[in-house]
Amino acid sequence: MTKQLRFGAFMNVPCCHPTGWRHPEAVAESDLGFEHLVHLARVAERGKMDAMFFQDSVAIPGSAATYGAKPFRVRSGRQAHIEPVSGIAALAAVTTHVGLISTCTTSYNEPYNVARRFLTADHISGGRIGWNLVTSQAEDEAVNFGRDSHFEHGERYDRAAEFHDVVVGLWDSVDGDQRHVLDHKGEHFTVRGPLDIARSPQGRPVIAQAGSSDVGMELAARTADMVFTAQTTVKEGQTFCADMAKRTARYGRAPDHVRIFPGLMPVVGRTPDEARQKYEQLRGLVDDNFGLAAVSRLAGGLDLFKFDPDGPLPELPPSNAARARQQMVIEMGRRGMTIRQIGRVLGMSQGHRVAYGTAEQLADDMQEWLEAGACDGFNLLFAHYPKPLEEFVDLVVPELQRRGIYRTEYEGTTLRANLGVPVPPNSFVAKQRAHA
């Protein structure tokens, strides 16, 4: 069978484009209106998408920083949103096939609590849940949990790795009538177990990760079923996939058991002209101040507002925040882009690739990535909701299906079945076998 594309629908409601909510067709109420999420889920399910993917932060993004001497990014649409583990648990009750992935931080939670909540949502959904394991890197999150600053990069990932192991161990701790005591004693956590919830209908909830730094990729290679990443060219995508495959193999895992989803913001038109006009309209909505702030967040503490926005990017000190994302900015600077130009790129799609065109052109683009081994699918960013998702499903999906590179029916009823990633063996059972 021809290699198949897969899609995650990135649900950064009300908009992935930070000021995309101002678009005349945008429904800004999708930020908090559950009925809008239900509609989006039905569209994603109609489009046979693998999963809806919910971003999260445990703060109003930017509330600790100051813009124009005052807190809050008042023009950004990402202010208030439904806590996504609750969101996916609710959507699980009114959908039947689409996977539901929620972000949840390992920095400000307890593994026992996280294990219970995701597993409960997995039972409600019949095995369609995924956990996007992240570390918190924003000061505005730290101050909501008694800390003055967030954990250092290395410490964050140490904690995340141990957090993962505890959660997975707890998920495996109940197997039919058998209960296994985890008795985990580590540097960050001491957790006895077992869990009080039955084993997942899909073995374990799916693990997703977005770290593209070296330490992030290592963690993903060992633990993730899906990886979200920002890659802007086929060549970069190929390099990333090859790198991941090498790392995955070192952990004794098959490379295609880790599905790689570069981010992509599709802008689809019925004609090339219409697509370009839509793209220009979205570029026109980019707020320059917001773009510059987006670059500043990756500047490693350097105040970019003191530099000429139409001048070159200065050399950046290492960032304690998203390392891979900073490297991408540095690359853009090396290609001769000004601070303002970089800001407009970051300001539209959070640093992810934007592609505009007709359904055929977008299908060509994605097919090229797929066949070149530069991705397993795409995590689709939508400038706003719900129209761009509806257009993608109504226009692009049929074209991909016609080409035989996208499913016309779901393969199964669990997220693992649809992703084609295996049910992991129960770690306790594996240990018992090893001792037998």
Add this chain to the structure above:
Amino acid sequence: MPEFRQLKLGVIATADADFRRCVQLAQRAEQAKLDLIVFAEGAAVTLEPTALLAGLAAVTTQIGLIATASTIYNEPYNLARRFASLDHISGGRIGWNLAAAPLADAANYGFDGPPDADARLARAAEFYDVVAGLWDSWEDGALLRDKTSGDYIDRDKIHFLDHAGAHFKVKGPLNITRSAQGWPVVTLAAMSDAERALAARAADVVFTAETELGAAQAFYADLKGRAAHHGRAPDDLTIMAALPAPSADALATWLDAAAADGFAVEATQLNDVTRGVIPELQRRGIFRTDYTGTTLRQHLGLRVPENRYTRERAAARG
């Protein structure tokens, strides 16, 4: 206005391991026009109650949904936004049953044992203050979504809590607005003096363990009296009792005798109550024949809590 004082009815359940059975129970209670269903923790194999509530919120439309969550082994920011999120999902039908006692084994959180009773209550009281403060982070009208001006929010109507206490340091603001009922309803099971003190100032619904009429009357008078000291009206606090044999006569008697405002029945009693008791209560005009509101606060006759910052602003204006 109804002719007679109305009693409130809720059902107490444990979070069943089977989601579909939980749905059936919630829908049966909703068909019977009950005010609420409370999920306690307890069964050996279960579902996590707040995630369960999210699923139930999506497949019910009227009944109030309450989950128990402990103030131990949780962070106030996480619980505040989770319950506020459930309240948005449900359209304002959520309650938080605040448990000061641990619901899970300390060994799953790196502790040898739970804190003692005094320490638990002190933590619970501060935890509640942080949660309630965070729930007020956004004043009405803070969310502009103004496509013309380009302003999504009115930053002057979003507030930092800046809480620094013995147990918690939380800056805020919460990243979610108030809901259709303002805040989720807060419920508490109160017995000890310290629990009653917390309930009197913090709880919208208090569950009493008293099953003798006289003792229940004393509890009722005590709690309403304590609440008055916090400037709260008698109707700001709903006291619910659980009777071993909840007949229509018994419930009406307790209601008239100022021993309870409402009653919680066990899930196992629901069939009998629905068939035998509720029609009689309706005939007497003391229980609704249909829902008249959409939020849990409306079912219970509770006011929407006033936003503290809006109140301060109005006070400053004179």
